[in-house]
Amino acid sequence: MTDTLDKAPAAVPPEQIKAIPVRHYGRWVAGVLVIAVLALIGVAFSNAKINYSIIPDYLFDKGIMSGAWTTLYISVLAMVLGVALGIVLAVMRLSSNPVTSTVAWFYIWFFRGTPVLVQLLLWYNISLVFPILNLGFYKNEMNQVMTPVLTALLGLGLNEAAYMSEIVRAGIQSVDEGQTEASHALGMTHGQTLRRVILPQAMRVIVPPTGNEYINMLKTSSLAYAVQLPELIKKATDISSTSLAVVEMYFVACIWYLFLTTIFSIVQYYVERRYARGSTRNLPATPLQKVRTNLAKMNMLSLSSWRR
Template sequence: MSETADKIPAPPVPPVPPEQIKAIPVRHYGRWVAGALVIAVLVLIGTAFSNAKINYSIIPQYLTDGTILSGAWHTLYISVLAMALGLVLGVVIAVMRMSSNPVTSTVAWFYVWFFRGTPVLVQLLLWYNISLVFPVLNLGFYKNEMNQVMTPFLTALLGLGLNEAAYMSEIVRAGIQSVDLGQTEASHALGMTQGKTLRRVILPQAMRVIVPPTGNEFINMLKTSSLAYAVQFNELIKRATDISSTSLAVVEMYFVASIWYLILTTVFSIVQYYVERRYARGSSRSLPPTPLQRLRKNLRLFGSFRRPEVAR
């Protein structure tokens, strides 16, 4: 009996469970300090503006004032026209700069160098006083005093549009150079001319690169158009200043103008977002959902959680 008992194996010892790990999160004291400093600065700024001698109650009523609305319309109008002029001329200058002709490429390079190197305000003032150089405009079929020709509108259009063309030419040139050279060679092998290749093959593919910075340039144009105030063009800042000169509400009118600029830039930022998605559809990357798509998805999820169960 003792030998049989010795041959019986001992019951296995249950394994000892490992000691539970207690994770201690890392304390980021710097984040708390930075957050407290930011909140303190915001409180100080808010306190300063609340105690300032500003009549905030008149700001809403001037937002829809006829003079302010006229200024906002002129701001939008001159921005669209100047951007269109800059885009068309920018394509021409970009093609000239990429040309193998040394004369056209040099002229295009000089154009970009000059207009990007001088302030927009200086260019506007030069166009406004161009009559000192050319007192009379004589085109053969049309002759008139330059002071009569260079109205504030035309001055603002030329000053803003020609300056924008220098920047748009570089954007278009970068977009054209992003298209593989084999596309041009294949088009020429099919008998397409240089101009047709540019219109039908190169530019449509380059739009994916051209559109995002072009949208940024237009939004910047909305704000740069305020410099046309210096040449007496009736844009938003000019209209706001006219009201402030009679009502003495200077800072209040600047707030009104700032709100309208924010409205315009926000609207066109949304338009830019969807235009970029339109031209990015052919890319290999999957597009993220739009804010409206995310909102609909969240509403469906919220509805599924709130839906009552059907009684069986």
């Protein structure tokens, strides 16, 4: 019995598994097609009758610079108006008062349902409805009051308020109702609860879409060209009418819009990180943090090599 056990064959080890990667031929085909399409577009633009050499000459033209500044400040003012009025509308929409909630709903329905260009033109021609502006302490013709700057501010800001109200309402509703009940139990009024408890917690939900709305506002402000506001597109068009470089001026305007939106996209990125610090998910390192980490690693390697 022992002899047969001693002569039992040894266990054969299993063969090592060879992992064969799956070949994704579709990815290669898609990549080749995308590169081919990009190459065709590049060839088309290179053969187009566009004088690319004059674009740098007009990039910092005084007219273009003033138009970019007008675009920047009118979009900032309109966004401030939209955020302030949007908060009021969101509170009205969430109110238990049927009158205020209905008015807020109608406002949002109207301004979200009509084009921004139509709203700008309506404000620009508001003198047909109200020829004279009489506030008691101030009286003047509406044509004198409704300047292109004021028209753009009202048209863009009031339209933005309709979208911001929905963003703020979603942020307020994302906060647990227990927070409100606890605040009221501590003796806080509804306004104090909203300012000190609800809105600070809702900012994490409100900030990301608000940043997107402002970047969209920068581009939407180009519609103010229709009401004679001297913004970036208006200035580029005026220059193209004398230089006959129409498409070239549009490229100049595109470069400035890309520059402005990129700057505010970076700002939005860091603001979002600040308000997301209380989140449980791990935040990825910022580009600046990655640079600092790589520099620290390089310093450690240099120190270790010097000690050797």
